[in-house]
Amino acid sequence: MCELFGVTANRRVKINELLKRFFEHSCDHRNGWGLAFLDDNSVSIEKEPIRASDSLYLKNRLTGRIETARCMAHIRKATIGDVNFSNTHPFSKRDESGRIWVLVHNGTIFESPVLSAYQYKQEGTTDSERILLYIVDQVNKHYVSELNTFDANERIKLIEGIIKKLAPENKLNIMLYDGDYFYVHKNEEKTLYMSERNGSVIFSTHALQSEGWEEVPQNRLLVYKDGLLVHRGERHSFSYVESEEKMKLLYLGYANL
Secondary structure (H helix, E strand, O other): OOEEEEEEEEEEEEOHHHHHHHHHHHHHOOOOEEEEEOOOOOOEEEEEOOOHHHOHHHHHHHHOOOEEEEEEEEEOOOOOOOOOHHHOOOEEEEOOOOOEEEEEEEOOOOOOHHHHHHHHOOOOOOHHHHHHHHHHHHHHHHHHHOOOOOOHHHHHHHHHHHHHHHOOOOOOEEEEEOOOOEEEEOOOOOOOEEEEEOOEEEEEOOOOOOOOOEEOOOOOOEEEEOOEEEEEOOOOOOOOOOOHHHHHHHHHHHHOO
16 A cells, blocks of 8 residues: 655644655555645645655755645555556645645545546546545535635535545545645554644654654544644544455556556
């Protein structure tokens, strides 16, 4: 599976060492790497469909000081979708209000009829991109139905509803950013950890240091604003548990890459 990394903070924090440790895991996640910087009301995405440890660009990037208040990173171990730029995380999409949404995903969508139509609309072929397209479509529908009065609380409520709709039978570890709020969700045990420190929260699929990390609460949407938890969603019951059938599907998908 893929690995995720994220930062939300009340100020810019230096993350070079954390990123280096995260990208060291790319030996087992060779199908792409990506970074999204979400500072100053802008989105900057850097990514390549190659192993992070093989990227001269990333090596040089990490030698310079990297400070950010909001960031996502991803290393890909492909299960669905070819290894190419269009299938490399993070993904971004602008909604009809001009808001840019950014997503990284660790998991697989095994069952979700609502995502099927996006196979013919997306740029790549991943289930992860389809999640983002569906989210933005739902946001756009609410903008129209609410006559442009779709506020932050309604956005959070909508995202929580989408999570509960997509989670059954699927692995849905995601980080999502809407230009204001940083959303985090996981539904498999021991697959996402967090570290809170001095007004910042760091997330990673695996703890990046020996101390100061705890598991992200399972089956519950967490929403942050500049390092502060502003919404702790209701817990749902849709935990992802690996099965022989699902592992077979993953193996067949990976064998065809």
